[in-house]
Amino acid sequence: MQQLIFGLRDGSLFALVALGLVIIHNTTGVLNFAYGHMGMFAAYITFSCYAFFGFPLVLAILTGLVFAVIIGILTEKFLLRPIRHLSHSAMLIITLGMLMTLEGFALLIWKQDTRQLPNLITGRPLIINIQDTMLVITRQDLLIFVLTAVIVFGTFFYLKYTKLGLAVRASSQSEEAAKLMGIPVGGVYGFAWGFGTALSALAAILAAPKTYVHPNMMVNLQIQGLTAAVLGGFDSLPGAIVGGLLLGVIEQFVGEYISAELKMAFALIIIICLLMIKPSGILGKSSKGRV
Amino acid sequence: MLKLEEVKLKYGYVEALKGISLEIKGGTITCLLGANGAGKSTTLRAISGLNHAYDGKILFNDEEIQDKSPDNIVKRRIIHCPEGRKLFPGLSVHENLMAGAYVMKDKNRIKENLEEVYQMFPILADRRRQSAGTLSGGEQQMLAVGRALMADPELLMLDEPSLGLAPIIFEQIFDTLIELKKQGKTIFLVEQNANAALHISDYAYIIEVGSITLEGNANELLKDDRVKEKYLGG
Numbered sequence: 163m164q165q166l167i168f169g170l171r172d173g174s175l176f177a178l179v180a181l182g183l184v185i186i187h188n189t190t191g192v193l194n195f196a197y198g199h200m201g202m203f204a205a206y207i208t209f210s211c212y213a214f215f216g217f218p219l220v221l222a223i224l225t226g227l228v229f230a231v232i233i234g235i236l237t238e239k240f241l242l243r244p245i246r247h248l249s250h251s252a253m254l255i256i257t258l259g260m261l262m263t264l265e266g267f268a269l270l271i272w273k274q275d276t277r278q279l280p281n282l283i284t285g286r287p288l289i290i291n292i293q294d295t296m297l298v299i300t301r302q303d304l305l306i307f308v309l310t311a312v313i314v315f316g317t318f319f320y321l322k323y324t325k326l327g328l329a330v331r332a333s334s335q336s337e338e339a340a341k342l343m344g345i346p347v348g349g350v351y352g353f354a355w356g357f358g359t360a361l362s363a364l365a366a367i368l369a370a371p372k373t374y375v376h377p378n379m380m381v382n383l384q385i386q387g388l389t390a391a392v393l394g395g396f397d398s399l400p401g402a403i404v405g406g407l408l409l410g411v412i413e414q415f416v417g418e419y420i421s422a423e424l425k426m427a428f429a430l431i432i433i434i435c436l437l438m439i440k441p442s443g444i445l446g447k448s449s450k451g452r453v
Numbered sequence: 454m455l456k457l458e459e460v461k462l463k464y465g466y467v468e469a470l471k472g473i474s475l476e477i478k479g480g481t482i483t484c485l486l487g488a489n490g491a492g493k494s495t496t497l498r499a500i501s502g503l504n505h506a507y508d509g510k511i512l513f514n515d516e517e518i519q520d521k522s523p524d525n526i527v528k529r530r531i532i533h534c535p536e537g538r539k540l541f542p543g544l545s546v547h548e549n550l551m552a553g554a555y556v557m558k559d560k561n562r563i564k565e566n567l568e569e570v571y572q573m574f575p576i577l578a579d580r581r582r583q584s585a586g587t588l589s590g591g592e593q594q595m596l597a598v599g600r601a602l603m604a605d606p607e608l609l610m611l612d613e614p615s616l617g618l619a620p621i622i623f624e625q626i627f628d629t630l631i632e633l634k635k636q637g638k639t640i641f642l643v644e645q646n647a648n649a650a651l652h653i654s655d656y657a658y659i660i661e662v663g664s665i666t667l668e669g670n671a672n673e674l675l676k677d678d679r680v681k682e683k684y685l686g687g
Contacts, residue, residue: 325555332541332552339539342501344527344556344604 163295165414171303173410174310175365179387180394180402181317182361188334188397189354192242192253196260198384200237201362202377203264204230208367209277209375219280223367227360234359235352243348268377279370306368313361314403321399330354382426386413393433395446404444409433454479454639455500455531455608460509460519462499469495471663472509477608477641482634484642484650484671486684487660493643494536496660497610500641501533502526513608527556530607534614536643538597542586546577549585549596553603562605570599573629591622598629609633610641615649627653647684651675659684 179198186194194200208226211217217225237260245252281302288299321327333340333350340347365387366380373379390409394401412432417425437443455477462470470492477483487493498504500511502523511519513529526533541549550570554563571578574595580588585596594614601609611630615623623646630640631653644650651657654671659680667679674680 328544328548328552329555331544331548332555335541335543336539338503339535339541340552341503341523342527342533342535342539343552343600344524345552346522346524 163292163297165418166411167297167299167303169411169414170407171306171410172413173390173407174306175369175383175406176386176390176409177403177406178310178313178361178365178368179383180390180406181314181399182358182365183387184391184394184396184399184402185317185361186354186358187391188399189330190238190242190351191250192257194358195254195257196237196264197257197358197362198366198380198387199261199264199268199377200230200233200359201364201366201383202375202380203233203268204359204363205279205366205370205375205379206268206272206277208363209279209370210272212279213277219282223282226367227363230359230363231356234355234357237359238352238355239348243351265377272375272377274376276374276376278374279367281371282368302368302371309364309368313364318399326350326353386426389430389433393436393443395443398443398445401443401445408444454514455641456510456512457496457500458510458512460496460499460506460511462495462504462506464495464504469663470499470506473660473663473665475658475665475668477639478656479639480634480637481655482630482640482642482653484644484654484657485660486644486647486650486657489645490662491660492663493660494612497533497535497612497641497643500526500610501531503533524556527604530605531610532601532604532606532608533610534597534601534612536612536616538593540585540593540596540600543584545582545584546588546596547581549600550577550603553600556604563603566603566605570602573602573632574599591618591625594618594622594626598626602633606638608639608641610643612643613645614642615644615646623649647680648675648686651680 183194183197186192186197204226207229208222211222211225212219241256241260242253245256283301283305285301287301288304290297321330329340329345329350330353332343333345333347337347365383369383370379386409390406391402393409394403394405409429413425413429416428420428457473457475459472459474460470461468461472473496485493485496495504499506502521502525506519509519510517513531518526518529541552544552550567554566557563576592577596577599580592585593588596598614614626627649630642634640642650642654651671651674657669657671657674658665659667669677
């Protein structure tokens, strides 16, 4: 049981990362390689505000998230939109370039050192006794669960029932038709990038007490988030969540019962096997339009 | 209402429109006929702002609109119902219609329009929760027209609404267009099916490789020998 809780905790983070990746990919058709690093940069901003400028932690985090939204929107508007008509690979290359640039800047500004961000909330962990087994959930883990749940349901609700949500879903299905409905597609893309990047930043900040803040802190999470997205079917938002949680649990059990060092490798092998059985992912439909 | 003056448009190096001039009068059905690749769809794309003319003017109620973005054009109530329908396949029928009303601010008006569309095409009301991708070709075309009507078009532009439809169904669509004209809407119809289009139109233009080669009242063109030979099958 305890392993399951750890797994779900990690899985929640994977799910957050996957959700942002999928939102950006579904809406704009771009797989964002720099996604994790954009979150990493925002985590550094949070760290700087907190440690250097003495902001209260919550304010520092908000600053980091706002920064993420802005960098997401600017990237879309000035780096990707101008080359949208060229080719899909051109946009991929841009995000790869972003990845290296962000890493370089992070090294330049904050050096190699690992920095630390504290847990958002501390305090006595929650202890649940079920018959003979004792379950321990730290406050930070609890916060991760709750935040993930709120964000996931909030996002679904927003996309399903609001006008902007409809515009996002319409644009993701057919860019040209959305334009003909009078939907400002550029604005919708900006929204997707801003929101998606904020999710990456949030995941980075939540993970930071464990991973520490350093230029490569999000490399694993980016891979895990991507894997979760593929596992869930990539074009499906619920799939990204299910994929994330499942990957978290698989990794945890592999780590516990097979080998801690190889947990990521084993988890990936399991996923390859799963995908050989069902290539479109758990909740994916066979491809509809988007490249 | 709408006037094109010497509109020229290029795709890369290919000149798709070589100076198109035409006029659409308010309250009429005007059609643009021509073979595949003659520039019919491109003309519509130039008007709706999906592609921009590099030369020439497009005037809507005497205002130049050739450089406006698509959402700006839609706000002027020029609605382009594209070739091949271009529905949102994963969205439900209802959501497709609501997407069509994206620029509408007045909630009551949206509701009225929705009811009108469902009245016009009752089959859509039955399938309102079904995703658009599961509809038959005819139903999809009805949905495409319905979606365009959700934005209260002043000028409705339809690109080949008869494409791939059984005669009985496209007659139904064309009857709807006549009905819309009676309600005072202006319609610009692009068609390969010249015979059917000329029968419901007031005025017609014929386009060949990017230029208008013939124009006239629809009933006169129906009798014109050149039109008969080329577009009405002799």
